[in-house]
Amino acid sequence: MAGNREFFYRRLHSLLGVIPVGIFLTQHLVVNYFATRGPEAFNRAASFMVNLPFRYFLEIFIIFLPLLFHAIYGLYIAFTAQNNVSRYGYFRNWMFMLQRLTGVITLIFVTWHVWETRVRAALGVEVNYDMMANIVDNPFMLGFYIVGIVSTVFHFANGLWSFCVSWGLTVTPRSQQIFTYVTMAIFVALSIVGIRAILAFA
Amino acid sequence: MSEKKTIRLIVTRQDRPDSAPYEEEFEIPYRPNMNVISALMEIRRNPVNAKGEKTTPVTWDMNCLEEVCGACSMVINGKPRQSCTALIDKLEQPIRLEPMRTFPVVRDLQVDRSRMFDSLKKVKAWIPIDGTYDLGPGPRMPERKRQWAYELSKCMTCGVCLEACPNVNSKSNFIGPAPLSQVRLFNAHPTGAMHKAERLEAIMGDGGLANCGNSQNCVQSCPKGIPLTTSIAALNREATIQMFRNFFGSDEV
Numbered sequence: 001m002a003g004n005r006e007f008f009y010r011r012l013h014s015l016l017g018v019i020p021v022g023i024f025l026t027q028h029l030v031v032n033y034f035a036t037r038g039p040e041a042f043n044r045a046a047s048f049m050v051n052l053p054f055r056y057f058l059e060i061f062i063i064f065l066p067l068l069f070h071a072i073y074g075l076y077i078a079f080t081a082q083n084n085v086s087r088y089g090y091f092r093n094w095m096f097m098l099q100r101l102t103g104v105i106t107l108i109f110v111t112w113h114v115w116e117t118r119v120r121a122a123l124g125v126e127v128n129y130d131m132m133a134n135i136v137d138n139p140f141m142l143g144f145y146i147v148g149i150v151s152t153v154f155h156f157a158n159g160l161w162s163f164c165v166s167w168g169l170t171v172t173p174r175s176q177q178i179f180t181y182v183t184m185a186i187f188v189a190l191s192i193v194g195i196r197a198i199l200a201f202a
Numbered sequence: 203m204s205e206k207k208t209i210r211l212i213v214t215r216q217d218r219p220d221s222a223p224y225e226e227e228f229e230i231p232y233r234p235n236m237n238v239i240s241a242l243m244e245i246r247r248n249p250v251n252a253k254g255e256k257t258t259p260v261t262w263d264m265n266c267l268e269e270v271c272g273a274c275s276m277v278i279n280g281k282p283r284q285s286c287t288a289l290i291d292k293l294e295q296p297i298r299l300e301p302m303r304t305f306p307v308v309r310d311l312q313v314d315r316s317r318m319f320d321s322l323k324k325v326k327a328w329i330p331i332d333g334t335y336d337l338g339p340g341p342r343m344p345e346r347k348r349q350w351a352y353e354l355s356k357c358m359t360c361g362v363c364l365e366a367c368p369n370v371n372s373k374s375n376f377i378g379p380a381p382l383s384q385v386r387l388f389n390a391h392p393t394g395a396m397h398k399a400e401r402l403e404a405i406m407g408d409g410g411l412a413n414c415g416n417s418q419n420c421v422q423s424c425p426k427g428i429p430l431t432t433s434i435a436a437l438n439r440e441a442t443i444q445m446f447r448n449f450f451g452s453d454e455v
């Protein structure tokens with residue numbers, strides 16, 4: 001694209017964070033919410049997802065490749081920043097730092113989570129209500145999952161805010177301010193969805 | 203009361219571009235209405251540190267003394283700003299003076315800001331009006347737009363916004379907020395707009411616009427109140443359109 005890579009990669013990184021990864025994240029949290037209606041409801045929803053046609057195609061192109069690109073390039077972006085919130089303690093600078101911090105926490109959490117569920121599923125273990133219930137039986141793991149979920153949701157919600165700036169959707173200070181409220185409402189709402197779902201397994 | 207009032211300063215000094223920085227403390231007599239520059243001049247007049255040892259005078263840059271040239275910028279009590287408008291009476295003591303380390307330090311508080319000039323050249327921050335014959339007067343600019351553009355034109359290339367930006371550092375080649383905002387200024391000019399795409403292409407290159415991570419420290423720090431983050435978001439919108447034009451082609455010339 002016009003002979004330069006960085007601009008294209010940054011825009012691709014930004015886009016993939018929302019489409020498809022952010023959309024998948026939202027969908028995933030909503031499906032998990034079935035757990036609040038009991039084990040059978042969750043198992044039915046989970047098996048519906050597992051038995052979707054073109055499952056491997058969908059997993060590779062909607063989840064793994066986009067997430068892999070976003071995560072690897074995101075790590076590079078995160079480590080080229082020199083955070084300075086102690087000197088410049090402004091709200092947006094805190095959000096800038098937290099976006100990078102939650103990116104790294106999310107990477108650790110998602111890697112563990114994929115290992116514990118998807119990789120084990122590939123090795124023949126069935127993914128169902130009992131599997132999750134066994135995991136979060138351990139209070140440490142429950143805590144780890146709650147931190148991971150809140151971190152991921154924050155990263156997505158605040159990422160939506162910067163996505164809108166990166167693509168020039170919110171330009172004026174007022175539109176950016178209003179979008180701060182909107183994205184923080186999304187953060188709170190999705191956090192509640194995610195935490196209620198994980199607590200349903202505990 | 204016979205005790206004389208004094209001012210305490212802690213200056214981060216550095217003898218050569220490649221030597222290690224160190225701190226030196228000074229205690230100088232107080233006079234009413236001093237600024238950081240007149241305090242530094244006092245040290246220059248009598249270069250003796252707080253321990254009573256003779257030392258070399260502190261080096262710094264200055265020019266206009268009225269906050270329009272940007273040369274005297276340094277980090278004062280933790281924040282980058284102009285030393286000519288930093289009034290002693292309004293500063294907490296001891297006053298800490300450091301160079302803006304985002305730039306190469308020449309000596310003491312003096313830094314080399316030439317990378318900013320290089321960036322302005324890179325983004326073509328000028329209006330080409332020269333030809334082989336008289337091109338005549340350019341198109342007029344509406345008064346309201348002129349007033350708006352005036353705000354962007356107040357940039358004095360001081361470097362404070364680069365110093366405040368977490369993405370401008372030795373690990374990245376980001377040109378920083380100031381030259382980006384200048385692209386918006388020159389693209390808004392009726393004659394400058396004739397080279398709009400070239401400037402957009404320049405900031406869509408490596409080290410350009412896409413490196414912004416929206417910490418928004420720049421807009422909080424700019425002494426001229428330039429709406430840097432609005433400029434960046436507006437340029438993001440222009441770049442989005444330019445990106446599609448480059449890819450799909452455009453019927454506009």
Ligand code: HEM
Binds near residue numbers: 018021
């Ligand atoms: C569930 C997984 C994830 C989702 C939904 C997600 C979503 C997003 C979104 C929407 C953005 C905003 C893009 C923009 O600023 O234009 C973003 C930015 C970012 N993401 Fe992620 N992300 C995820 C995982 C990760 C991971 C694992 C990392 C690795 C460290 C990461 C690092 C970053 C960084 C550093 C930014 C800031 C980019 C910038 O300011 O330009 N993300 N993410």
Ligand code: SF4
Binds near residue numbers: 272361383423426
């Ligand atoms: S935009 Fe403001 S802070 Fe940045 S160089 Fe210009 S005057 Fe200084």
Ligand code: FES
Binds near residue numbers: 267268269270284
């Ligand atoms: S000397 Fe020109 S801005 Fe201070």
